[in-house]
Amino acid sequence: MKYGYFDDKTREYVITRPDTPYPWINYLGCEEFFGLFSNTSGGYCFFRDARMLRLIRYRYNNVPTDSGGRYFYLRDNGDASIGNASIGDVWTPSWMPMKSKLDRYECRHGMGYSRISSARNGLAFSQVSFVPLGDTCEIHKVTLTNESGAQKNIDMFSFVEFCLWNANDDMTNFQRNFSIGEVEIDGSRIYHKTEYRERRNHYSVWAVNVPVDGFDTDRQTFLGLYNGFDSPQTPLNGKANNSVASGWAPVGSHHIKVDLKPGESKSFVFVLAYCENPEDQKWEKSGVINKKPANILLGKYNTAEAADKALAALNDYWKNLLGRFTVDASISSRPDDIKMARMAGVWNQYQCMVTFNMSRSASYFESGIGRGMGFRDSNQDLLGFVHLVPERARLRILDIAATQFPDGSAYHQYQPLTKRGNNDVGSGFNDDPLWLISGVAAYIKETGDYSILDEIVPFNNDDKLADTLFIHLKRSFDYTVKNKGPQGLPLIGRADWNDCLNLNCFSKTPGESFQTTANFESGVAESVLIAAIFVYNGPDYIELCKRTGRADEAKYAENEIAKMTDTINKYGWDGEWFIRAYDAYGKKIGSKECDDGKIFIESNGFAVMAGIGIDDGRAVKALDSVKKHLESPYGIVLLQPAYKEYHLELGEVSSYPPGYKENAGIFCHNNPWVTIAETMLGRGTRAFETYTKICPAYREDDSDLRRMEPYVYAQMVAGKDAPRHGEAKNSWLTGTAAWTFVSISQYILGVRPVFDGLLVDPCIPSGMKGFTVTRHFRGADYHITVDNSAGAEKGIKSVTVDGAPFNGNVLPVFGDGKVHKVVMVMGK
Ligand code: GLC
Ligand code: GLC
Numbered sequence: 001m002k003y004g005y006f007d008d009k010t011r012e013y014v015i016t017r018p019d020t021p022y023p024w025i026n027y028l029g030c031e032e033f034f035g036l037f038s039n040t041s042g043g044y045c046f047f048r049d050a051r052m053l054r055l056i057r058y059r060y061n062n063v064p065t066d067s068g069g070r071y072f073y074l075r076d077n078g079d080a081s082i083g084n085a086s087i088g089d090v091w092t093p094s095w096m097p098m099k100s101k102l103d104r105y106e107c108r109h110g111m112g113y114s115r116i117s118s119a120r121n122g123l124a125f126s127q128v129s130f131v132p133l134g135d136t137c138e139i140h141k142v143t144l145t146n147e148s149g150a151q152k153n154i155d156m157f158s159f160v161e162f163c164l165w166n167a168n169d170d171m172t173n174f175q176r177n178f179s180i181g182e183v184e185i186d187g188s189r190i191y192h193k194t195e196y197r198e199r200r201n202h203y204s205v206w207a208v209n210v211p212v213d214g215f216d217t218d219r220q221t222f223l224g225l226y227n228g229f230d231s232p233q234t235p236l237n238g239k240a241n242n243s244v245a246s247g248w249a250p251v252g253s254h255h256i257k258v259d260l261k262p263g264e265s266k267s268f269v270f271v272l273a274y275c276e277n278p279e280d281q282k283w284e285k286s287g288v289i290n291k292k293p294a295n296i297l298l299g300k301y302n303t304a305e306a307a308d309k310a311l312a313a314l315n316d317y318w319k320n321l322l323g324r325f326t327v328d329a330s331i332s333s334r335p336d337d338i339k340m341a342r343m344a345g346v347w348n349q350y351q352c353m354v355t356f357n358m359s360r361s362a363s364y365f366e367s368g369i370g371r372g373m374g375f376r377d378s379n380q381d382l383l384g385f386v387h388l389v390p391e392r393a394r395l396r397i398l399d400i401a402a403t404q405f406p407d408g409s410a411y412h413q414y415q416p417l418t419k420r421g422n423n424d425v426g427s428g429f430n431d432d433p434l435w436l437i438s439g440v441a442a443y444i445k446e447t448g449d450y451s452i453l454d455e456i457v458p459f460n461n462d463d464k465l466a467d468t469l470f471i472h473l474k475r476s477f478d479y480t481v482k483n484k485g486p487q488g489l490p491l492i493g494r495a496d497w498n499d500c501l502n503l504n505c506f507s508k509t510p511g512e513s514f515q516t517t518a519n520f521e522s523g524v525a526e527s528v529l530i531a532a533i534f535v536y537n538g539p540d541y542i543e544l545c546k547r548t549g550r551a552d553e554a555k556y557a558e559n560e561i562a563k564m565t566d567t568i569n570k571y572g573w574d575g576e577w578f579i580r581a582y583d584a585y586g587k588k589i590g591s592k593e594c595d596d597g598k599i600f601i602e603s604n605g606f607a608v609m610a611g612i613g614i615d616d617g618r619a620v621k622a623l624d625s626v627k628k629h630l631e632s633p634y635g636i637v638l639l640q641p642a643y644k645e646y647h648l649e650l651g652e653v654s655s656y657p658p659g660y661k662e663n664a665g666i667f668c669h670n671n672p673w674v675t676i677a678e679t680m681l682g683r684g685t686r687a688f689e690t691y692t693k694i695c696p697a698y699r700e701d702d703s704d705l706r707r708m709e710p711y712v713y714a715q716m717v718a719g720k721d722a723p724r725h726g727e728a729k730n731s732w733l734t735g736t737a738a739w740t741f742v743s744i745s746q747y748i749l750g751v752r753p754v755f756d757g758l759l760v761d762p763c764i765p766s767g768m769k770g771f772t773v774t775r776h777f778r779g780a781d782y783h784i785t786v787d788n789s790a791g792a793e794k795g796i797k798s799v800t801v802d803g804a805p806f807n808g809n810v811l812p813v814f815g816d817g818k819v820h821k822v823v824m825v826m827g828k
Contacts, residue, residue, distance in 0.1 A: 001704050006697070006711070007108070011322070011346050013711040015039045015107040018095035021707040023066040025364055025732070026109035027354045028138060029131035030317070033274060035138050036362060037114045037129055039107040041094035042069035045131075045138050047202075047274040049417045050167065050361045050368025055192075055204045055274060057163040057170060057249075060367050067097045067228070068161060070140055070272065073235035075155040076123060090235050093118045093125035097229035109711070111318035111350060113311060122148025123260075132310035133317055135297055137273035141307045144268075146260035154258040157235045158270055160206050161219060161251045162192040168369045181250040183217045184289060189298065190217055190252040193289050202276045205294045206252035209269040209302045213257045214240025219249035267304040273297050321388050322349060324776040325745065331787075332769035336688075339697040341771070344744045347697070347711045351737040352384030356392070358733055359416070365715075365730040372413040372422050375400060376497065377735055379435035384738030386446045387753075387776070393443050398457055401436060401472045406459045408433045408479030412494075412515070420461055425516055430483060430493035433476035434533045440473060441540035445753040448778055448813065453548060470548065477541055480534045481560050485582070488567040489526035490534065492581060494518060495651075496527045497602060497670075498638075500662040502651025503583050514652035522584035528572040528603045529580065534564050536610035543755055568612055577625040578603040578612075580639075583649050590639070597650075599629050600639045605673030608680060619681060626674055627686075634726045635666035635694040636674055637719040659722025666717040668694045668736040672743035679747040679763035684793030687748055688765040695740070702726070713737055751775050751784060758782055758811040760799075760824055766791045770826075780814035783821050790827035797827040 003024075004015040015024055018040050025043060028035035035045035036058075043066075044058035058068045076089045091100035094116050105118045113130035124145040131138055146152045164170045164177055184191040189207040196203050216222040216234055221243035224233030234240055240255035258266055275293040284290045301307055327345035329337035360377060362368035378400050386393040403411040403421040410432040411421025421427075444450060452469055459465040459472075485491045492503050494515055503525035504518045538561035545554035572579050580590025580600035590600040604622045613619035630636045642658030643650065656663035671694045678687035692698045694717065700710040705726045708714045713736040714728035746752035750762035751773050758777045770788045774781060790797070799806040800823045814820055 002701050003703050004710070005700075006342050008342050008346075010108070010110065011318070012108040012110040013347075013709070015109070016105070018102070018105050018107070021703055023364060024109070024709045026114045027358070027732075028112060028114070028129060030112055030353065030357065031133070033131050033136040033138075034357060034362070035129070035131060036364070038066050038069065038364075039109070039114075039116070040066060040069070040096035041071060041116060041127065041129070042066035042096060044068070044163065045272065046362070046368065047136055052166055052417060053202070053274070054163040054165060054167040054170070054368065055272060057161045059171075064096075066364075067230075069094075069096070070129070070138070070270070071097060071159040071229065072125070072127065072142060073098075073157040073159065073232060074120075074123065074125065074144075075157070075235050075238050076121060077153040077155065077238065078150075088238070089121060091120055093120065094127065099230065111322070112314050119147065122146065122150075123152060123154065128311065130311055130314055132301070133313055135273075135300070136275070137271050137297060137301075139301055139307050139310065140270040140272070141304060142268045142270060143265060144258055144260060145265040146262055149262050151262065152260045154260065155235070155238050156254075156256045156258055156268075157232075157240070158206070158208065158254045159222070159229075159232070159251065160272060161249060162194070162204065164194045165200065167367075179247045181245050181247050183245045183250050183252075185215055185217065185244065186291065188212045188254060189291075189294065190215060190254070191289060191291070191294070192250055192252065194250065196282070196289060201279055201282055202274060203289055205271070205273050205275060205298070206254075207271050207273070207294075207298050208254050208256065210256060212254045214242055214255035216240050216243045216253040216255075217245040217250055218243035219245070219251045222251055222253050269301055269304060269307045271298055271301050321353075322346060323774075324388055325349065326774045327749065328772040329768075331771060331785075334767060336692060336698070337768055337771065339695070340692070340744065343695055343697045344741065344749070348713075348737060348741045348744070349384070349388065351712045351732065352381070352741055353388060355381045355733055355735075355737050356385045356389070356396075360733045361416070363730075363732045366733055372415040373400075374413050375403065375410045375432045376412075376429070376435045379439035380735045381738050382439045383442050384741040386442050390443065390447050393446075394449070394452055397436075397439055397443055397452065398455060398469070400439070401457045401469055402459075402461050404433065404436065404459055404472055404475065406465055406475065408475030408477075410436075428494040428518070429496065429499075430480070430491055430527065431496040431530045431533055433479045434530070434537055436476045437473050437537040437541050440469065441537070441544065442753075444544070445755055446777075450548060453544065470544070473541065473544070474553065477537075477557065477560075480530065485524055485526035486586065487526060487571045487582065488563070489528060489571055489582065490530035491523065492525045492527040492530065496530050496581075497533070498529070498653065498662055500652035500655070501527075501581060501589075502653070503581065503649065505651040506584075506648050507651065508648065514655070520584055524582070524586055525584045526582040528568060528578060528590075529606055531564050531568050531572060532578070532603055532606035532610045532612065535561055535568065535612065536606060538610075547755065565612060568607065572603070572607065573613075573618060577622045578607045585649065589650070596641045596643045597639050597653075598641065599625060601626060601630055601636055601667075601674065602638070602670050605670055605677050608677035609673055611680070614680060619677070623674065623677055623681065632666065632720045632725070633693070634699075634717050635668060636671050636690065637664045638662055638667045638670065639664050642719070642721040657722070659719040659725065661716055664719045664721050666694065666719050668713055668715060668717065669734060669739060672736070672739040675740075675743040676747045679743075679750075679794075682763060682794040684748070684763040685765040685767075687743075687763055688768070691740070691744055691748060694736070713740060745773075749773055749786075751782075753777060754810060756810055757813050760784060760786075760809050760811060760822065761794075761796070762786050762788075762824075762826065763794045764788060766793050778813045778815050780816055781819045782811060783819055784824065785822070786824045786826060788826040790825070792826040792828070795826060795828055797825045799824050
C-alpha cells in the first residue's frame with residue numbers, strides 16, 4: 001500500500017495518512033541546531049551534539065512507537081449557547097499521541113521543514129516546523145481556522161518535555177535527575193534552566209508570541225497521575241494549573257484560549273530555542289537567569305510574517321543548493337526515469353546533506369548518544385555533498401585528517417564537539433586510512449583547489465606532530481604498503497569496510513565488543529577488499545603526486561599499485577569471482593571452497609571499480625557471479641550462503657541471524673559499487689537495474705513490506721534468508737546516500753568531475769531516451785542534454801558545446817559564471 005506521494009514541484013513528500021508503517025521522519029536544521037521531526041510531530045532537537053545538548057526528551061524503543069515530541073492538544077468548547085455537540089472534545093491534530101480520529105490529515109516533509117495539516121469537526125489545524133537559518137531554535141507556526149458555520153471556542157495546549165541536556169544521563173541517572181529540574185516562567189516564555197545554577201551557561205526556552213491563559217511546567221500535574229501523553233488531564237479538564245516544576249520532570253505547556261468566528265483564522269508562533277550566556281553574565285539577579293539572548297532571538301520571530309519570512313529564506317537556501325545539480329528526465333517518458341530524476345535531483349542529495357550534518361549520530365535507529373563521526377564514514381559521506389558545500393567539505397577533510405596517527409592509521413571515530421579521536425573505539429581498522437585519499441581526491445576534482453594539500457594538519461590532534469595534508473595522504477598510502485600479510489595482501493586489522501568481519505577477534509564473551517577486541521592478533525588475516533580499495537585509489541594518488549611535482553613518489557606509487565594488482569590476481573581470484581579475505585589461519589573467506597560465505601559482494605564490486613579483470617574477462621565473470629548468487633528482488637545481498645552458526649574466527653558477521661545486516665542482508669551501501677562496476681563494463685541496463693532495486697522511490701507501493709520512508713535510503717534491507725525479506729531498517733544515516741549519488745550522477749548519468757574538467761560519459765539503459773543535467777562546476781553552470789534516441793547503453797556519437805562541435809567528452813573549466821550548453825548524442 002501507498003502512504004503518500006512525491007510532489008515534485010514543491011520538492012515535498014506528502015504523507016496522506018498518519019499511521020505509516022514506521023514513523024516517517026524529516027530533519028530540521030542545516031547549521032548548528034537540529035531537529036528530528038516525524039510525520040506525527042514526534043522527535044526531538046539539540047544544539048550541535050545530540051548527546052550532550054539535547055533540548056527535549058525522546059524515549060527510544062518506546063511503546064507506542066514515537067511518543068514524545070512537540071505536541072498541541074486542542075479542546076473544542078463549541079458554542080454553549082446553541083448546545084454544540086463538540087463541547088469538550090479533545091484531540092491531537094498531529095494524530096499522535098492521542099491517535100485522534102481526523103477528518104483530514106496530511107504531512108508534507110520538505111527541504112528542512114515539515115508541515116502537518118489536519119481537521120476535525122470543522123476546525124482546521126496547520127503546523128509548519130523548521131529551524132531558521134542563522135538561529136538556534138525550532139519554529140512551529142500553528143494556524144487554527146474555523147471551517148464550520150458556528151463560532152468556536154478552542155483551548156489550545158502546547159506541550160514539550162524537557163531533556164536534562166545530557167541525553168545519556170537523562171535516561172539513566174534518576175537518583176540525581178528527579179531532584180534537579182528547574183524552570184522559570186515569564187509570561188508566555190517557559191525557561192528550562194536545569195543545571196544552570198552550577199556549570200551550565202545555557203538554557204532553553206519554549207515560547208509563544210501571544211499572551212497565555214495559563215501554563216504548566218510539572219509533568220505529573222499536566223498529565224495527571226498514571227496518565228500518558230494520550231490522556232493528559234489538563235487538556236481534558238480544559239484548564240491549566242500554572243504548575244511550577246521542582247525536580248521530577250519539567251515540561252513546557254502553554255494554555256491559550258482561541259475564539260474563532262466562522263471562517264476566521266489565527267496564527268501562533270511557537271519557538272523552542274537554545275540560548276547561551278557568557279560565564280560572567282549568567283544572571284540578571286540572584287537566581288534569575290539573564291534572558292537577553294532569549295529576548296533577542298524571540299524578538300526576531302514574534303509575528304507570523306517574521307516566521308514566514310524565515311521559512312522563505314530557508315526555501316531559497318535549499319533552492320540554491322540543489323540548483324547545483326539538477327536532473328530532468330522528461331525527455332524519456334518512462335516512469336522509472338522520472339523516479340530516478342526525483343531521487344538523484346532532490347532526495348538523494350538532501351539525504352547526503354543530512355549525513356553530512358548528522359554523520360551516524362541521531363536518527364530513529366541511532367540514539368544520538370552512541371557513535372561519533374567515523375573516519376571512513378565521513379570520508380565517504382563527503383563524496384555525496386562535496387559538490388553542494390565544497391568549503392565545508394574542505395574543513396571536514398582537515399578535521400578528519402587531524403585524527404590520523406603519524407603511522408597513517410586512524411582513530412576509527414572522533415567526537416564532533418571536541419574533534420578528538422575516540423579512545424574507546426581506538427584504531428586498527430585497516431581500510432580507514434585509504435578513504436582519506438578518496439575524500440581528498442573528490443574534493444580536488446570538484447574544486448581544483450590543490451592548496452588543500454599544503455595545509456598543515458596535526459597528527460593525533462597534536463600540533464607538534466603536524467605536517468602537510470599531502471604527507472597525511474602519503475602516510476595513508478604507506479600504511480597499506482607497510483601492513484601486509486603473508487601473501488602480500490593488506491592485513492585486515494580489526495575489520496575493514498565490513499565492520500563485522502572481525503578476523504582477529506575470537507570472542508567468546510557475551511557483550512564483548514567485536515570491533516575493539518582482538519583476542520588473537522594473528523598478523524595473518526588479510527583483506528582482498530582493502531587491496532582493491534588501494535588499487536582503486538592508486539590512479540588518484542599518482543595523479544596528485546604528478547600534479548604537485550612529486551615525480552619520484554608517483555613512480556613509487558605506480559610500482560606499489562602494480563605489485564598489489566599482481567597480488568590480487570594471484571591470491572584474490574577464485575575462478576568465478578574475487579575472494580573476500582583470508583582468516584587468521586590463512587583460510588579463504590568468500591571462496592567456492594567455503595561451506596557458507598562462498599561469495600561476497602564487496603570485493604567483487606571494488607575490484608572491478610579498481611579496473612581489475614576488465615581486460616581479461618574476469619570482471620564480467622565476477623559481476624555475473626554476483627548476479628547469479630547474490631541477486632534478489634530488493635537488491636544484492638552481501639554474501640551467500642548466509643552463515644548459519646556463529647564462527648569464532650569470523651566475528652560479528654556470523655552473529656546475525658541469516659539475512660540480516662552483514663550476514664547476507666542487502667547492505668545497501670555496497671550495491672552502488674556493483675552499479676559503478678557495471679557501468680565500467682558498459683552494461684547500462686544492468687547498472688540501472690541494480691540502482692533501482694535499492695532505490696526507495698521504486699518501492700513506494702510496497703511500503704507495508706519495506707516500512708521505511710520512500711524518500712530515503714536505508715542502511716539495510718532484509719536479505720533472502722530472512723523471514724522478513726524486503727523489509728528495510730536504519731533509514732537516513734548511511735553511506736548508501738553518498739555512494740548511490742555517486743553511482744547515479746557520475747556513472748549512470750555519467751557527469752563526473754575529473755582533475756581537468758567535467759567528464760560526461762553516460763552509461764544508461766537502452767530504453768532511456770535521454771535526460772538533462774545541470775551541473776554547477778568550478779564557477780560555471782553546465783547545461784547538459786543527452787540524446788539517446790539511438791537506444792545505446794554507452795558511447796558517444798557527437799558533442800557540441802555552446803553550439804560548436806567539441807572533441808572528446810571532458811568539458812573544460814570555464815569558470816566564467818556563465819551557463820554553457822552542452823548537447824551530447826549517444827550512439828556509435
Ligand atoms: C556501518 C558503518 C560503516 C561500515 C558498515 C559495514 O554502515 O557505519 O562504517 O562500513 O556498517 O559494516
Ligand atoms: C556497523 C555495522 C553493525 C555493527 C556496527 C558496530 O554499524 O553495520 O552491524 O554492529 O558497525 O559498530
